Amino acid sequence: MSTRTIQLEVLRYRPEQDKEPVFQTYTVPCEEEWVVLDALNYVKDEIDRTLSFRWSCHMFVCGSCGFKIDGEPKLGCKAFLRDYDDKIRVEPLDNFPIERDLVVVIDDFVEKLQSIKPYIIPKEAKELSAGEYLQTPAQLKSFKQYSMCINCLLCYSACPQYGLTDQEFIGPAALALAHRYNMDSRDVGRSAREDVLASHEGVWECSFVGACSVVCPKDVDPAGAIQQAKFTSAVDYLTSMVGIGGK
Amino acid sequence: MGARRPYKRTMSRTSWFLTHARFKSYMLHEASSIFVALYMWLLIDGLFRLAKGPEAWAAWIAFIKHPLVVVISLIAFAFFIVHTMSWFKAVPQAMRIQTGEHFVDGKLIIGGHYAALGAFSLFVLILAGVA
Numbered sequence: 299m300s301t302r303t304i305q306l307e308v309l310r311y312r313p314e315q316d317k318e319p320v321f322q323t324y325t326v327p328c329e330e331e332w333v334v335l336d337a338l339n340y341v342k343d344e345i346d347r348t349l350s351f352r353w354s355c356h357m358f359v360c361g362s363c364g365f366k367i368d369g370e371p372k373l374g375c376k377a378f379l380r381d382y383d384d385k386i387r388v389e390p391l392d393n394f395p396i397e398r399d400l401v402v403v404i405d406d407f408v409e410k411l412q413s414i415k416p417y418i419i420p421k422e423a424k425e426l427s428a429g430e431y432l433q434t435p436a437q438l439k440s441f442k443q444y445s446m447c448i449n450c451l452l453c454y455s456a457c458p459q460y461g462l463t464d465q466e467f468i469g470p471a472a473l474a475l476a477h478r479y480n481m482d483s484r485d486v487g488r489s490a491r492e493d494v495l496a497s498h499e500g501v502w503e504c505s506f507v508g509a510c511s512v513v514c515p516k517d518v519d520p521a522g523a524i525q526q527a528k529f530t531s532a533v534d535y536l537t538s539m540v541g542i543g544g545k
Numbered sequence: 546m547g548a549r550r551p552y553k554r555t556m557s558r559t560s561w562f563l564t565h566a567r568f569k570s571y572m573l574h575e576a577s578s579i580f581v582a583l584y585m586w587l588l589i590d591g592l593f594r595l596a597k598g599p600e601a602w603a604a605w606i607a608f609i610k611h612p613l614v615v616v617i618s619l620i621a622f623a624f625f626i627v628h629t630m631s632w633f634k635a636v637p638q639a640m641r642i643q644t645g646e647h648f649v650d651g652k653l654i655i656g657g658h659y660a661a662l663g664a665f666s667l668f669v670l671i672l673a674g675v676a
Contacts, residue, residue, distance in 0.1 A: 313550035369565065395551035403551045436646045458568060461556040506635070507571050525639035 300327030304379065306337050308349065309389040311396045319396060321387075322346075328379055334388060335363050335374035338400075351400035358515055361450030364391050365400055371452035371513045391455035393465070406465045407451060407472070413494050414468070414476035419487030437483040444478035444523050446516040447471050453510035453520050459503055467503040468494060470510035470520035477523040480530070488534075496531040504528070574631060577624045584621035587614075633658045 306326050311319040324345055326337045335353055342349050353363040356375045363374035366389040368382060379386070394402035420431060453470035454460050460467045468476075476495050480488045494500055504524045511521040562568035587609065594605040608614060636658060637651030670676035 311552050313552070314548055319552060392554070393556070395553045397549070397551050436643070439646045439648075440643055458556070458561055462558065462561065507568070508635075509567055511638070512567070519638060522638035522641070525635070526641070529639065 301330045302328045302379070303384070304328055304337065304382075305385045306341065307385065307387040308338075308341070308400065309387075309396075310349070310399050311390075312348070313398060319390075330380065332379045333375050334365070334367055334372070334377040334379065334382075334386065337379065337386070338374060338388065349400075350398045359448060361448030364450045364452050364455065365389065366391055366455060371455040373450060373452070373515050376515055391451055393455055393457070393461040394451070402451075404451060407449070407454060407469070410468050410472045411449070411475070414472050414479075415487055415491055416472075416475045416479060418479060418482060418485045419490060420484060421486045431484040433483055440483075441478045441481035444474045444481070444518055444520075447475060447478075447518050447520075448516055450515060452513045452515060453518075456509035456513040458507055458509070459505060463499070463503060466499050468497075468500050470504075470524065471518075473501055473504070473527060474518055474520035474523035477527045477530075480527070488530075492531070492534065495527060496534065501527045501531055574627070578628060580617070580621040580624045581628060584618065584625070587618075629662070 304326050306324045307321050308324065309319045310316065310322045324341045326340050326345075328337055328340075333356075335356060338349070338351055339353075342351075351363070351365070351374070353374065354360040355362070358373050358376045361373070364371060365374050366372075367374070367377050368387050371391060374388075388400065390396050390400045390402045394404060394406070397403050418431070424431070449471060451471065457467070457470055460469045473495065476491050479485050480491060480495075496502070501524050504521070506521060506525065508521045511519045514520065562572040591602075591605050591609070594601040609618070633655050637654045640654070642649040642654065667676060
């Protein structure tokens, strides 16, 4: 049935037996339309049940199956085998500790995500019965791109600043989301997010390598969002210096 | 939970950029700005010499006509062009212009920057009596 056989080199780490991660190669019979995630699932189902990796939707919506595939952060469900050679190397995402095999520890990101208050902070809280907070299509357009993030963490894996600062940098996805809420016409939380956003670990830690936007599977462009937030942060700083204050 | 033993990988602070072609090109781009800085320093030095008097100014003119300085200036000019292009290329990312429900095409913004650069360069050349 299979149309092709590939060698899948997977970085394994079993904390109970491995001192450090080691590669293990699996020979996988594949179908033409398979993605890397299909090959991993084949291994899990047919060859080695001990292999651990995260996945859920198989349609680049859930953001669970981020791996480093042939050196590039990718979603396993979006990496078509036809675009690769017969030998494919799959590793856990860079810049995060490895929990087991391809599963990384993402607690740091979750904390950072919470720190930027990723929710609408309205000027006046309304009763549910008072209806929606209205917004025009143009107001939606101003931030919609930045709301497409699926928290897959490919951008953190690609970002050298996040790795070099030993996870101190708030990072692309969280900063892009902070910018998304700051841009939202229904939100007045800019000053509440400023402590994190304008801190040394915030937008100013970004040196605009731009890798985050290259690897983003949802075209969010976190690098762009961060540069825009730098501008806003600088303006806020200057206006606060002369005492006129921002939003 | 007792069996948890996350494996922490570290990033080399001195050779991290050798791990990916994208990082190598980024570092080369950043490093080339040294030439741009050197040329700025040369220009500022010229201004100080001009303020000092005709003799200092003449010495500076003679200095920048030295073949070695000309070569360095040409290298700096090449990198000026590289940095101008990469800067302009990044502008639509950093500065989005929204009209109604659409964003102005990035190519238009970049084109506008080149047009402004051209117009300003022409102005400087006319001012210098070259064009």
